[in-house]
Amino acid sequence: GAVVSQHPSRVICKSGTSVKIECRSLDFQATTMFWYRQFPKKSLMLMATSNEGSKATYEQGVEKDKFLINHASLTLSTLTVTSAHPEDSSFYICSATGTGGRNSPLHFGNGTRLTVT
């Protein structure tokens, strides 16, 4: 089956620093990737949608200058949390879909747990 790899799985950083999270589709070309955020005991919240070679589109209320998304190739998207603060601590999950449109499942990475101290 389709595999999405997310790295790192855990990261701890100091307040004010930036953190980059990578999301790779290992065995298929991901035309669209989605980034989610999840707080403890809550559901996943869609942050942004990225298409290869174009700018990401952000959901309402998500700061695009805080959460930089780059989708440089059909197999790689990155999320950079800039100038991280403790309130950015969360579980970040990426997902990717191929060319099948709405009849094509999303495949999820295993998430990155970010802790900002």
Place this chain on the structure above:
Amino acid sequence: DAKTTQPTSMDCAEGRAANLPCNHSTISGNEYVYWYRQIHSQGPQYIIHGLKNNETNEMASLIITEDRKSSTLILPHATLRDTAVYYCIVRVGNNFNKFYFGSGTKLNVKP
């Protein structure tokens, strides 16, 4: 933005069928219903999806009502490892075919 409602939690005895309901009364004609589950601190796992017809795979069956306003995920023989949060998602049919997660159902499979 989620177009689905699900019960908060359900219990099921090990070895019995687990039937998880989902309401999606505002679904549009070209929008698919997807089911995922999430085990603690992992990414969601795809289970099954459908448009109009009932679907079955090695994991589960999906029953969609004729008016498409609700569906039921059936795990035929639940095991302890099926304990998870199950999400029913209507894949939005416009721009980028986004997935918005609702609150999900916590399924507790008990021995």
